[in-house]
Amino acid sequence: MMEKTFHIPVLLEETMKYLITRNDGIYVDGTIGAGGHSEEILKRTNAKVIGFDIDPKIVKIAQERLKNYGDRVLILNRNYASVKESLKELGIEKISGFLLDLGVSSYQLDQGGGFSYRFDEKLDMRMDRSSDLTASDILNESSEKEIADIIFKFGEEPKAKIIAREIIRYRQRKRIETTGELVKIIDKVVGKKYRLKVLARVFQSLRIAVNKELDNLKMGLESAIDVLEKGGRIVVISYHSLEDRIVKNFFKSNEKKCICPPDVGECKCGKVQVVKILTKKPITPKEDEISLNPRARSAKLRACEKILELE
Ligand SMILES: C[S@@+](CC[C@H](N)C(=O)[O-])C[C@H]1O[C@@H](n2cnc3c(N)ncnc32)[C@H](O)[C@@H]1O
Incomplete structure (x- = not known):
């Protein structure tokens, strides 16, 4: 029996400290999930929250959780990479904050x-079940080089x-359909000592490929900066x-003033500083948060x- 886990929002206090700049306005939660971070924004301000999630089931969960906030919340079953176009459709020009809490x-x-490699399940990994490509499709239909590259x-x-190579060898006999089969394949070529690390890396790589996570992140950031108000x-x-x-x-390149080569003298690139970085080093959870929430x-x-x- 699989253990059910309640989603605890990560770095909640720190997120609120950095995100909230005003009591009114509009905040976008690009990865609303179970709505933990969004609920906190709604509790602490009078602002509106627009939430995005690509998983329709999760959208329902968040809608149910946040229903008491009425029209202060709107949750869209969309990719956050489309934040700019989606806000335009809603007639919203500027937002005060944009939050992403990545992953599953x-x-x-x-x-x-x-x-997860911890459960024997269908090898799917789509967060958006309406998209075509599953992890199993990638492993069964890509070339050896494409799989190695991923x-x-x-x-x-x-x-x-x-x-x-081992994946190709296996699939010559049978399609790879389950996480358990992938674990077996990896176990054949990796020793006990590094097993968990390798499993985590391979599963991560497939999840990123299936959900195009890095492309979405780049597009989402580019899109969000355009709709963010000054001070947001x-x-x-x-x-x-x-x-x-x-x-x-992304933050660094938007913080840079000029990208001319050092020998140019006067600036010709016309680049301007768009953001100020608030976290010179990334903020990480304290031990007590990690012990309560291993995620x-x-x-x-x-x-x-x-x-x-x-x-
Ligand atoms: C870690 S959870 C967010 C948890 C949330 N902060 C909370 O406190 O409950 C990440 C969510 O982002 C969603 N997601 C991942 N990629 C997305 C994308 N490109 N666009 C919209 N939602 C996405 C996932 O479906 C998942 O529900």
């Missing part, structure tokens, strides 16, 4: 979506090529280095403030 919610882990690029797993904040909680690197680089262990929070209104 505990509810999704309990839904048998094949996200595992190496999105899992940073040094044994990617060996694992990809972006807060992102990430759970692995690939996500964190994207957030860090928080790898969390890193970064925040920036928009200091310039672009035309």
Whole structure:
């Protein structure tokens, strides 16, 4: 029997501290999930919250949880990468804050979506069940090189090529349908000592590929900065280095004033500073939060403030 887990919002106090700049206005929760962070924004302010989630089941859960806040909340079953267009459709020009709490919610882990190597389930991994590609499709239909690239690029797993070869060998006999089969394949080529690390990396890589997580993150940040008001904040909680690197680089490139080569003298690039980074180093959870919520262990929070209104 699978253990049911209640989703506890990660770095809640820290998120509120960095995100909330005013009592009114509109905050966008790009990954509303079970609505933990959003509920806290609603409790602490009189602002409106627009929530996004690609998983329709999760949207229902959040709607039910936040129903007492009436028209202060609107939850859309959409990808946060479309935040700019979605707000335009709603006639909203500017927002005071944009929050992303990346990854899978505990509810999704309990839904048998094949996200975890700890449970033997169908190898699906789609957060948005209306999309076509599952993790099983990737493993059964991609070439050996494509599979190795996914595992190496999105899992940073040094044994990617060996694992990809074993996947191909296995699927010549039978389609790979379950997480259990993938675990067996990995167990054949990886020793006990590194087993859990490798499993985590391979599963992470497939989840990122299936849900196009890194592309969404890049698009979402680009989109959000345009609709953020001056003084508004972006807060992102990430759970692995690939996500964190994207957030860090995005903030840094928007903080830079000039990108001319050093020998140019007078600036010719015309680049201006758009944000101020508020977290020089990422904020991480304290030990007491981690002991209450193991999911928080790898969390890193970064925040920036928009200091310039672009035309
Ligand atoms: C970690 S949970 C968020 C938990 C939430 N902060 C809370 O306190 O309950 C992440 C959620 O983001 C959603 N998600 C992931 N990628 C998304 C995307 N590109 N657009 C919209 N939602 C996304 C997932 O379906 C999941 O429900």
